[in-house]
Structure formats: C-alpha cells, structure tokens
Amino acid sequence: MKIPFNKVYNTGEEEKYVLESIRSGSHCGNHSFCRKVIDIMQKKHGFGEIFLTPSGTAALEMGAVLADIGPGDEVILPSFTFSSTVNAIILFGAKPIFCEVDPSTMNIDVMKIEELITSKTKMILPIDYAGLPCDMDKIMALANKYSLIVMQDCAQSYGSYYKGKACGTQPHIAAFSFHETKNYNAGEGGALVVNVERWVERAHFLQEKGTDRRLVLSGVKSKYSWVDKGSSYLLSDVLAAMLYAQLKNEDIIKSKRGLITKAYQKLFTSFANLGKLSIFQVQEHHELNHHAFWVIFDTIDNKEEFMSKLREKEIAAYIGYLPLHSSPKGIELGYKVEDLPLTEDVANRLVRLPFYTGLADSGLDHCINSMSQVLNKIYN
Ligand SMILES: Cc1ncc(COP(=O)(O)O)c(C=O)c1O
Structure with missing residues (x-):
C-alpha cells in the first residue's frame, strides 16, 4: 500500500x-x-x-x-x-x-x-x-x-x-x-x-x-x-x-487528524523513552490542530536509514525545513552555517511523517506497523 x-x-x-x-x-x-x-x-x-x-x-x-x-x-x-x-x-x-x-x-x-x-x-x-x-x-x-x-x-x-x-x-x-x-x-x-x-x-x-x-x-x-x-x-x-x-x-477534520497524532505519539513515545529519538513536547496549555508530526533521530545515519527503509515500503517521509541561515540565500546575505549550531544540528536529524486527513480512514495501521518494524530493526 x-x-x-x-x-x-x-x-x-x-x-x-x-x-x-x-x-x-x-x-x-x-x-x-x-x-x-x-x-x-x-x-x-x-x-x-x-x-x-x-x-x-x-x-x-x-x-x-x-x-x-x-x-x-x-x-x-x-x-x-x-x-x-x-x-x-x-x-x-x-x-x-x-x-x-x-x-x-x-x-x-x-x-x-x-x-x-x-x-x-x-x-x-x-x-x-x-x-x-x-x-x-x-x-x-x-x-x-x-x-x-x-x-x-x-x-x-x-x-x-x-x-x-x-x-x-x-x-x-x-x-x-x-x-x-x-x-x-x-x-x-x-x-x-x-x-x-x-x-x-x-x-x-x-x-x-x-x-x-x-x-x-x-x-x-x-x-x-x-x-x-x-x-x-x-x-x-x-x-x-x-x-x-x-x-x-473543521471539527470533523480535526478529530480525524487527532487519531493520527495519537497513533504516532504512541509508537514513537516508547522509543523516545529509551532515549533513541525525540518528538514534540505538547504541554497541558497546548491544544493541537494536528497539522504534522516530526521525529528527531539520535543520529543522521539512523534518520537516513529510517527514511530509506520507509521508501522501500512506499511510505513517504520527508526532512523538515533546511535552515534559512545556511541556505544559499542565507549565505549570500552573510550568514554562516555555524551561526546557529543547534538549529543546524536538529534540523539535520528531523523527519516529518506522512500526515493527511484521509490517512485516519485508510492506511494508518499500515503506516504504524511498517514504522514499528523499521524502528525495531534500527534500534534492537
Ligand atoms: C511556516 C509557513 N509560512 C508560510 C507558508 C506559505 O503559505 P502559502 O503556501 O499559503 O503561501 C508556509 C507554507 O507552507 C509555511 O509552512
């Protein structure tokens, strides 16, 4: 699928x-x-x-x-x-x-x-x-x-x-x-x-x-x-x-998308608790619209492996933004890669998972099972 x-x-x-x-x-x-x-x-x-x-x-x-x-x-x-x-x-x-x-x-x-x-x-x-x-x-x-x-x-x-x-x-x-x-x-x-x-x-x-x-x-x-x-x-x-x-x-769309956040949170929290990766920290005073879900891997190699194994299973996951300061236009404006070391580091290890309203109706279980297999291969 x-x-x-x-x-x-x-x-x-x-x-x-x-x-x-x-x-x-x-x-x-x-x-x-x-x-x-x-x-x-x-x-x-x-x-x-x-x-x-x-x-x-x-x-x-x-x-x-x-x-x-x-x-x-x-x-x-x-x-x-x-x-x-x-x-x-x-x-x-x-x-x-x-x-x-x-x-x-x-x-x-x-x-x-x-x-x-x-x-x-x-x-x-x-x-x-x-x-x-x-x-x-x-x-x-x-x-x-x-x-x-x-x-x-x-x-x-x-x-x-x-x-x-x-x-x-x-x-x-x-x-x-x-x-x-x-x-x-x-x-x-x-x-x-x-x-x-x-x-x-x-x-x-x-x-x-x-x-x-x-x-x-x-x-x-x-x-x-x-x-x-x-x-x-x-x-x-x-x-x-x-x-x-x-x-x-709006409410129907939001609640469907909420199911996706919940499923990703459940899968990735167990790996986050083992210190392998991190996901966003939702505080009590936050209510999400469930737009997207990202994961920061412990190493660039593990991020690459996760993405390539998902690609083999025909599941699309992407990197997040390439930081602006180190992009071609940022460099032209005089910024240097090392100006923002933290942003540079985490952006390089971040992956955004597939996320669209219809995924809640079809494909979510397949996504979770496939990602679970890949994560277990990488980390166990
Ligand atoms: C943070 C942010 N700002 C601005 C935009 C631009 O929005 P639009 O594509 O509607 O022009 C986007 C779109 O992806 C975005 O993610």
Whole structure:
C-alpha cells in the first residue's frame, strides 16, 4: 500500500459551494463566500479583523506592509522556517535576525530572543511549527517591553490553541495558510488577522490595491481613490467557496487528524523513552490542530536509514525545513552555517511523517506497523 506524504481531503460539499459561487456571477474577492468564511472563522475562534488573501505568503507580505517594515529595520525570526516567512520582510528591505529554536518544539527559543534585540528591531516573527503553538505570552511580554510588533506565522496552526486562546488571536497580526498541504484547503489561499483596531481601516486599503474602494462599497463615498500603497491581496470568491466547505467541517477534520497524532505519539513515545529519538513536547496549555508530526533521530545515519527503509515500503517521509541561515540565500546575505549550531544540528536529524486527513480512514495501521518494524530493526 502506497502512503503519500500529503493528500487533499474533500468533505463532499466543495463542489456544491464552488458551483454556487460560479453561478452567483461574482467571483472576485470580498463577496458572499468570503464573508461566510470570515464569519465562520470569527465565530469559531474569535479573531480580530480577517482579510482573506491569495496565499499564506501574501498574508505575510500584507502584514509586513501594514507594519511598515522597511530598510534599516531588523526582524527576529527562527531560521527553521519556510522561505515565505523571511521573504515577507526582505522584500521590503528589512534585515532578518535569525534566532535558535527550542528542540522540544522546534519553535523560536523565547529565552534567546532578548539578546538579539537592538535599537533597530521592529518585529518578532515567530512561527507555530507543525501546528504546535509558540510561547506567545513570553513573546508578547518582550514585545511590550521593547515596543515591538509581533506578526505570528500561523500558516500551520489554524485551529490550534495556546492557554485557551486560538493561535493568531494574541499578536498584533497573524498570517494563516489554506494551501492544499494545510489542514483546511482552498487550493491556494490564506488570511491575515489584524488584532489592532487602529490598523484595520488601513489594512482594507492595502488589500484593495491601496484604494479606499471599501468606503464606496459601504456607501460612505461615491468614487474611490488611491490613498496608500498596497497590492491585490484578495482571495477569489470561488476559492473561498471551497474553503467554506472545509471550515464548516473543521471539527470533523480535526478529530480525524487527532487519531493520527495519537497513533504516532504512541509508537514513537516508547522509543523516545529509551532515549533513541525525540518528538514534540505538547504541554497541558497546548491544544493541537494536528497539522504534522516530526521525529528527531539520535543520529543522521539512523534518520537516513529510517527514511530509506520507509521508501522501500512506499511510505513517504520527508526532512523538515533546511535552515534559512545556511541556505544559499542565507549565505549570500552573510550568514554562516555555524551561526546557529543547534538549529543546524536538529534540523539535520528531523523527519516529518506522512500526515493527511484521509490517512485516519485508510492506511494508518499500515503506516504504524511498517514504522514499528523499521524502528525495531534500527534500534534492537
Ligand atoms: C511556516 C509557513 N509560512 C508560510 C507558508 C506559505 O503559505 P502559502 O503556501 O499559503 O503561501 C508556509 C507554507 O507552507 C509555511 O509552512
């Protein structure tokens, strides 16, 4: 039985809503399905103002524009993240300051942020890797102490909770992804959440190509004009219709995915207890959206053997991110491999396991049995 790394999940309602959107005659952004999606997101998780965007990448970029990130600014972020996180700030001329991760979560190490803050620091940009929330209380406390902006990259954490608060509700701004590899899929899609009331009107202008078109739509003005910088940060209504089907079924999707986390946790905890490998440490104050599962092996050789034996069994497992500081672009910007030895070390030993909603219905037992055989071969 072939197990891919990821596979899209359809709830069965997508076609109905997409067709409805097509037939409505309005396919651009901020139409009826966009409003339905925003409503469902707000009611379910209590976010501030929500802007549906064409991707998580676009949401991060819109957030950077909203925060007025520019030349001379420094932004602190983990090196263990996706290119979109860092591109969102270098596109506007800011300098990334990479911080080490905490290997028990693979999120930014909050104990190492303060030493990186300078008079040029403008933003902290943490991510919730694999949907596990980063330590937002500590990050927000630092941001308040030094008057910094926090943009949380929640691309992977829609539906995760930290101390009873949905990821994305605590920072000034947060970016979500609804790419097909995420728990809730619009094909391509994203959202920017703006939790600062006084930034909301401007965010509407930025999303609409720097115009005040929103004031025309709401009847305040008769003609719209160019009022700010901006771009086209809008999700098409047709894709919002697809996303609506997914978000309406959020709890079903989440509980199916929860079965996968539970099964992986059971298998890998026994090896972790023997000191052979480590898995993420979920605390009582974390509620997972069950986006992904990773394992850090004791040696690179054991990681390679695990992956190659799984490949022989047609089960796809992948490495995580290649750290940004030691990637070709990071080196070009002047960073050195040895700048972040801990990130470099753990990233080299990390494997992400196949994880998609349908795996809970078919293939999970096969995956667990095959992985168990491989682990026993490696470690016994
Ligand atoms: C941490 C992180 N940030 C940003 C993104 C970009 O999201 P999108 O693919 O929707 O542009 C991703 C997508 O994989 C991601 O994992």
